[in-house]
Amino acid sequence: MNQPFEPIVRRKLSDEVFDRLENMITSGELEPGDEMPSERVLMERFGVGRPAIREAMQSLAKMGLVSISHGERAKVLKLTARSIFQQVDPTAKIMLAQSMDTLEDLKxxxxxxxxxxxxxxxxxxxETDIAELRQIIERQRESLGDADAFIAADMEFHVRIARISGNPILVAVSEAMLAWLKEYHTHMLIWTGKEKYTLVEHEEILDCLSVKDADRAEAAMLRHLERSRTLYKKE
Structure with a gap:
């Protein structure tokens, strides 16, 4: 039986250029901190026009692979967990704004x-980590009445706990989640006194961590987050 012919799809020149530039980066030909070749050099190397080069470079920049500054050559960036999450940050915020279910899923x-x-x-x-977490709680206590400063210290407390794990991916995920949720926390214009519960709960979490009791620390964190999840809502 005759097989149907598959149509030949012509790729955009900029897509071909993108693939080659990406390979130059991932293969190690270009390393973080290196300048990308000039547009003229790339045009000659690939046999394409300036628009294809510029479009490919913009695609690399959107992926966080290069930085582009006016009047300077693009530079190769080092990909990190944080930079990857920063790339999806605008899209994630749009997704959250469009659906109440998505906000609940995030919580x-x-x-x-x-x-x-x-x-x-x-x-x-x-012991050093414990002392630093206590300092964060004290800064948060001193910020009562200042919503922005209080929430900043709250986020710092949770990110610091993630950082102690030693896993940069956990830190990046924590920072991203908290940044997305912050959009729905700072819009609460009337404080209800619940911020004092936050301080008590943070102290309970730290007390459990201080004695390295993972079960009690998890239980304290669960109580804290289940109680505070109502603070994040759409207006």
């Missing part, structure tokens, strides 16, 4: 995620 994901992080942290925390 549930955060609870699942932070329960695991606090268990890992309980095994690795040091």
């Amino acid at each position: 549930s994901a955060r609870i699942f995620f932070e329960r695991g992080i606090v268990r890992e942290t309980a095994q690795k925390i040091t």
Whole structure:
């Protein structure tokens, strides 16, 4: 039986250029910090016009592979977990704005995620870490009445717990989730006194971490996040 012919799809020149430039980066021909070849050099190397080069470079920049500054050659960037999440940040915020269910899903994901992080942290925390977390709680206490400063300290507390784990991916995920949720926390114009519960709960979490009790630390984190999830809502 005759097989149907598959149509030949012509790719855009900029897509071909993108693939080659990406390979130059991923193969190690170009390393983080290196300048990309000039547009003229790339035009001669690939036999294409300036528009194809510029479009490909913009695609690389959107992926976080290069930085483009006016009047300067593009530079290769080092990909990190944080930079990857920064690339999806605008899209994630649009997704959250479009659906109430997505916000609830994010809050549930955060609870699942932070329960695991606090268990890992309980095994690795040091006296220095404990002292730094206490300082964050004190800064948060001093910020009562200043919503922006209080929430900033709140986020710092949770990110610091993630950082103690020693896993940069966990830190990046924590920072991203908290940044996305912050959009729905700072819009609460009337404080209800619940911020004082936050301080007590943070102290309970830290007390459990101080004695390296992973089970109690997880339980304290779960109580804290289940109670505080109502603070994140769409107006």
